[in-house]
Amino acid sequence: MTALLQVFFDALSLGSLYALGALGIALIFGVMRLVNFAHGDYIAFCVFAMLWPSIDAAAIVFLGNLPAWVLIPVILVLGAGISVLSEILVFRRFRNANPATMMIASFALGFVIKYFLLMLYSSRPKSIDLWSAVSLPLEIFGARIPLLQVITIAVTLVILLGLVLFLKHTRYGLEMRAAAENFTMARMLGIRANTVIMMAFALSGMLAAAVGLILATQSGTADIQMGANLMLVAFVATVVGGLGSLPGAVFAGFLIGGLSSLMQAYLPPDARPFRDAFVYGAVIFMLIWRPNGLFTQKSAKQRV
Amino acid sequence: MKTWMKTGLGVALSALALSLPASADDEKIIVGFATAQSGFMQAYDKPAEDAARIRIDEINKAGGLLGKQIEIVAADTKTDRAEGAKAGLEVLDKGADLVVVSCDYDFGAPAALAAEGAGKVSFFLCAESVKAGIQGVGPHSFSASVLAAVQGATMAEWAYTKRNARNFYRLLDTWTEYNKGICDGFDWMLPRLKDAKLVGEDTFKNDDASIAAQITRIKSLPQEPDAIMLCTMMPGAVSAVKQIRAAGIKAPILNGSGMSGSYWLSAVPDLSGFIVPEQGSVHGDDPNPKVTEFNATYKAVTGGDPSSQYVYPGYVMIDVWAKAVERAKTTDADAVVAELEKMKDEPTLFGPRTFTSELHHQNRGRYLITEITNGKPKVIDEWTISEAIPVDYLASK
Numbered sequence: 248m249t250a251l252l253q254v255f256f257d258a259l260s261l262g263s264l265y266a267l268g269a270l271g272i273a274l275i276f277g278v279m280r281l282v283n284f285a286h287g288d289y290i291a292f293c294v295f296a297m298l299w300p301s302i303d304a305a306a307i308v309f310l311g312n313l314p315a316w317v318l319i320p321v322i323l324v325l326g327a328g329i330s331v332l333s334e335i336l337v338f339r340r341f342r343n344a345n346p347a348t349m350m351i352a353s354f355a356l357g358f359v360i361k362y363f364l365l366m367l368y369s370s371r372p373k374s375i376d377l378w379s380a381v382s383l384p385l386e387i388f389g390a391r392i393p394l395l396q397v398i399t400i401a402v403t404l405v406i407l408l409g410l411v412l413f414l415k416h417t418r419y420g421l422e423m424r425a426a427a428e429n430f431t432m433a434r435m436l437g438i439r440a441n442t443v444i445m446m447a448f449a450l451s452g453m454l455a456a457a458v459g460l461i462l463a464t465q466s467g468t469a470d471i472q473m474g475a476n477l478m479l480v481a482f483v484a485t486v487v488g489g490l491g492s493l494p495g496a497v498f499a500g501f502l503i504g505g506l507s508s509l510m511q512a513y514l515p516p517d518a519r520p521f522r523d524a525f526v527y528g529a530v531i532f533m534l535i536w537r538p539n540g541l542f543t544q545k546s547a548k549q550r551v
Numbered sequence: 552m553k554t555w556m557k558t559g560l561g562v563a564l565s566a567l568a569l570s571l572p573a574s575a576d577d578e579k580i581i582v583g584f585a586t587a588q589s590g591f592m593q594a595y596d597k598p599a600e601d602a603a604r605i606r607i608d609e610i611n612k613a614g615g616l617l618g619k620q621i622e623i624v625a626a627d628t629k630t631d632r633a634e635g636a637k638a639g640l641e642v643l644d645k646g647a648d649l650v651v652v653s654c655d656y657d658f659g660a661p662a663a664l665a666a667e668g669a670g671k672v673s674f675f676l677c678a679e680s681v682k683a684g685i686q687g688v689g690p691h692s693f694s695a696s697v698l699a700a701v702q703g704a705t706m707a708e709w710a711y712t713k714r715n716a717r718n719f720y721r722l723l724d725t726w727t728e729y730n731k732g733i734c735d736g737f738d739w740m741l742p743r744l745k746d747a748k749l750v751g752e753d754t755f756k757n758d759d760a761s762i763a764a765q766i767t768r769i770k771s772l773p774q775e776p777d778a779i780m781l782c783t784m785m786p787g788a789v790s791a792v793k794q795i796r797a798a799g800i801k802a803p804i805l806n807g808s809g810m811s812g813s814y815w816l817s818a819v820p821d822l823s824g825f826i827v828p829e830q831g832s833v834h835g836d837d838p839n840p841k842v843t844e845f846n847a848t849y850k851a852v853t854g855g856d857p858s859s860q861y862v863y864p865g866y867v868m869i870d871v872w873a874k875a876v877e878r879a880k881t882t883d884a885d886a887v888v889a890e891l892e893k894m895k896d897e898p899t900l901f902g903p904r905t906f907t908s909e910l911h912h913q914n915r916g917r918y919l920i921t922e923i924t925n926g927k928p929k930v931i932d933e934w935t936i937s938e939a940i941p942v943d944y945l946a947s948k
Contacts, residue, residue, distance in 0.1 A: 254764070257767055261759075261764075265760070303814075303858075369593070371595075374789060374815040376820055382797040384797065396763075462760065465794070466790030467818025468789045472758070473786070476756075476758040508764045511765065519753065520723075
């Protein structure tokens with residue numbers, strides 16, 4: 248029983264990070280049909296923002312020295328800032344372009360951010376110690392789960408709930424959904440579309456910052472590549488969950504994390520290095536079964 | 552043929568003669584660096600390159616090599632394999648007698664192959680794969696470092712002998728060949744240690760967001776292993792170590808030299824029982840005072856302390872190559888290779904070096920053993936594995 252519970256907790260640990268990443272991508276996709284591949288680089292940017300630019304091997308901690316109650320809002324604002332800035336400088340110009348063009352633009356933006364960080368901080372990973380105490384595990388019914396993961400899971404669920412309430416029950420949420428359905432029509436009906444889209448970018452950037460803080464706390468490392476893997480899994484999760492569906496993205500994030508943990512736990516040693524092949528194999532089967540993802544948005548379906 | 556045509560041909564020929572490689576220049580010896588001066592690999596190439604330049608300076612100040620000054624030419628690989636081949640050709644065009652290539656096998660090989668094609672000696676700055684040499688490039692290619700497998704074997708034998716470790720656990724990060732190399736060496740050594748056994752093994756990926764499942768497997772062993780062989784490198788290694796210790800696993804963690812240096816320790820405050828092999832100490836406590844002197848020179852030249860042991864192979868490289876050139880009395884590649892292959896336990900500042908006609912790399916080597924206790928690294932021992940790892944075994948991996 249304890250062993251099963253442990254596997255469940257391990258799956259939750261990994262899944263919660265994926266879910267949080269997927270949420271940030273699904274949000275932007277839901278509003279403007281953009282798969283923002285620069286999201287992973289926002290994560291790296293937010294983590295590096297805690298360090299002073301230097302190409303020395305040893306990191307010079309700068310913002311990271313602030314107390315948590317200042318640091319968290321500052322990093323969230325920075326995340327929102329870079330995300331909004333990329334909307335103003337880049338994505339706004341592609342508003343009427345097709346989604347593939349926007350996706351390529353997001354790749355390009357990601358490269359720019361990555362190489363900007365490389366220039367300032369060099370390619371060497373930097374170390375940063377952030378709130379070590381929350382990495383310590385809690386014992387629940389004999390199974391162990393790091394406090395950080397409990398926080399991550401709670402944060403993910405709260406953000407999901409908050410977003411759903413925001414989108415379904417507030418005026419801005421309604422406007423956001425309207426802009427997502429038909430941008431031109433929404434504008435004609437008097438919705439300040441740019442404000443709405445900027446708000447979505449700000450929220451998505453904050454989610455990237457949150458993931459960055461969690462990753463930095465857990466790994467103690469800032470690396471220019473650090474968002475890449477998470478971004479990839481999160482993207483797959485948004486596809487599996489049904490592009491544009493927020494609960495779908497979160498559910499699929501947990502699902503992929505869970506699947507990955509289960510494979511790690513139960514595959515024979517020789518097959519374990521190929522864990523991801525099995526995970527993505529399962530993803531392919533899932534997509535053959537439900538090509539539009541698990542939770543399909545009505546608006547995402549092709550209307551003939 | 553009209554006179555003006557003859558003149559034209561003559562001009563063309565003399566222009567051709569002028570553009571021929573400068574190797575005809577007998578006044579100096581040229582070392583060409585076809586390494587990354589920009590991009591991802593730059594941070595890994597530069598420290599060893601700086602050390603190589605220090606050794607070149609020393610030789611030049613002492614009167615040069617074969618009475619000639621060593622001149623450096625360089626070309627940027629831009630951390631790109633295609634550019635790497637071009638950089639190799641560029642330094643060869645500038646007359647390089649020795650082509651120094653990137654630290655990593657994959658990034659260094661294109662330039663090394665260019666050198667091999669031109670029949671020149673090439674040296675990988677610090678590649679630790681058996682392919683960095685005869686096996687992967689050709690008979691004129693060498694590496695200045697020690698094979699990753701030796702690091703794994705060293706840690707296993709040392710922990711067995713000095714820490715009475717019998718029950719080992721093996722955790723492999725499948726990201727790079729380097730990581731696999733450490734575990735290959737460990738796997739080779741383990742059956743040679745009487746009563747030592749593997750009580751469990753697992754794999755992870757360097758960029759795994761969490762290794763909770765791997766930790767659960769260690770935790771569910773009937774008793775904690777005597778030592779965990781962790782075959783990984785930066786940046787995932789820090790994350791793995793942090794998570795292992797946070798989960799309350801106290802067993803000593805053995806690693807390869809990839810985790811040498813103290814720059815990452817701030818990520819895991821008060822880390823204890825973490826042990827790495829190092830070719831020399833960057834912590835100022837090397838048993839050889841000359842190493843500490845070198846560290847001071849390095850600081851004076853570059854403005855910073857060496858960040859990890861990967862500075863040192865650059866120095867060793869120029870050292871052994873220059874010795875071979877002195878003995879061969881020429882920079883001719885075949886003669887220099889023959890002299891290098893005669894080296895057996897050739898002393899260098901950072902441990903002895905042996906090259907044979909079979910292997911241009913170290914399948915055995917002296918390592919300092921550095922342990923981190925309460926967040927402080929300290930050299931606690933020295934170890935040379937009792938027998939060299941057979942070339943056949945290395946090549947089969």
